[in-house]
Amino acid sequence: MAIYIDTIGKASIHKLIVVVECKSCGRQARFLSKDLAGVYGHSRDPRTLPFKCQQCDTYDCKIMMEFPDFDRVREKTIWRPMKVKGP
Known part of the structure; x- marks a missing residue:
């Protein structure tokens, strides 16, 4: 089943992780959608x-959403x- 996520509320219902990746250096950060x-x-x-x-020091980031992977336990x-x- 394909779902279209257009709001953070829908992402938090499905308990998605929001992945932010810098387009310049490739650095990634992960956030819980319910926190956002x-x-x-x-x-x-x-x-x-x-x-x-x-x-x-740039705002040029790619934002993706992923389901948490419960099968493979890896540290994130x-x-x-x-x-x-x-001030």
């Missing part, structure tokens, strides 16, 4: 989120998003 929905709202398109690469780092208030 709590910060940015359930109706936001995940492909429009403002991710910034720490290494390249899941980042937690948070909003930081400026």
Whole structure:
């Protein structure tokens, strides 16, 4: 069955992992979709989120979604998003 995910809310229902990859250096970061929905709202398109690469200092990132792989147990780092208030 193919599903079209156009909001973070739909991704969190299916418990997807949002993978962000920098187009310049290839660095990846993974986030739980339910954490992103709590910060940015359930109706936001995940492909429009403002991710910034720490290494390249650019916003040019590719955003993908994947199902968690329960068959193969491998170590993954899941980042937690948070909003930081400026001075």
